[in-house]
Amino acid sequence: MLPALSRIGRRRSLRAGAALLVVLGLLLWWLLPLADPAPNGTLSFSTGVRSGVYQRYGERLKAALAKDLPEVSIQLQTSEGSQQNIARVATGKADFTIATTDAVATYLRDRKPGADRLRGCVRLYDDYIQLVVKRDSDIRRVGDLRGKTVAVGQPGSGVRLVADRLMTAAGLDPAADVTAVPVGIDTMPQLLEDGRLDAFFWSGGLPTSAVADLSDRFSIRLVPLEDPLIKELQAAGGSTRFYRSAVMPADAYLNAQQGQAVPTVAVANVLVTTNRTDPAMTEAFTRTVIDSRDRIGREVHAAQLVDLRTAIYTDPLPLHEGAKRYYRSVKP
Secondary structure: OHHHHHHHHHHHHHHHHHHHHHHHHHHHHHHHHHOOOOOOEEEEEEOOOOOOHHHHHHHHHHHHHHHHOOOEEEEEEOOOOHHHHHHHHHOOOOOEEEEEHHHHHHHHHOOOOOHHHEEEEEEEEEEEEEEEEEOOOOOOOHHHHOOOEEEOOOOOOHHHHHHHHHHHHOOOOOOOOOEEEOOOOOOHHHHHHOOOOOEEEEEEOOOOHHHHHHHHHOOEEEOOOOHHHHHHHHOOOHHHHHOEEEEEOOOOOHHHHOOOOEEEEEEEEEEEEEOOOOHHHHHHHHHHHHHOHHHHHOOOHHHHHOOOOOOOOOOOOOEOHHHHHHHHHOOO
16 A cells, blocks of 8 residues: 555656646746847947047947847947037937037037937046147147147037137137137047147047057147136036036156146046937946946046946936936946
8 A cells, every 4th residue: 555655646746746837837938028028139329530439439339239239230330529429319310329418418408309309328437628739839728729720620529519618718719719620539640740730629538549649659748728717618607517627647648748647627428328219228238338347448448437336427318217227226
């Protein structure tokens, strides 16, 4: 009798186990459709001029996204800079971009097409305004640019916006008091070296490779942008509130600065998309930006400054819902 009872017990256990597996399988089948599918499709990312920090950062972020989101194809679009980047995203010509907060605020203020759809994902690194001249130049402050030939950035760039504002704050008329050359950082260094420019403005993370390379082969220096000028700049109000006093460290450009820190103006960059971008896609994109900081930072120094503690502050843009999901997921 005991062996027979043992066999019955084993059969009952097997039947119970099989039933449990069936129930678990049904639950899994029921729950899986409720989970967000892995992001897939094609995204466009608007960057900047070819030798600028936006483009270099975008290229390395694309590689990181390829690992984290293998079903997503990322297409990079070069651009003139922040102003063009924002317009592209707002009007559906790009899905994500990087732009300076002053340029974003100006776009919102002017109520340009699609402005109400713009959303922030990550506060990134700061741009530093750099006024570059030959070492022996007589230009010592922005006011000395009167009558000079100055590269001010392309019309759609963030540097064009701040260059015009800085010259205005210094009492210059950007349209009349200087010969403005509308070129980007991919062209400015060579023009200065060839003697076709007296100075150029640049707004970018530190160090910008094009400026560093120029300083290695040609004697240049950085013109200080000091407090009286910055206060006048900020006095215009509105989007100028995003400018702040900053200092370029003495080792940002060793040859150009010769051991001297240089006072300047800084403005934050934000990763921008719209409320039409899928939340799951935005959450995954935001995660990669944060997680890839150190990898990208080894090649693009400015990326090292992305900080999870401040990434959430994307003013003047509200956070995208997908970005909110990411920050909630990593909240201690």
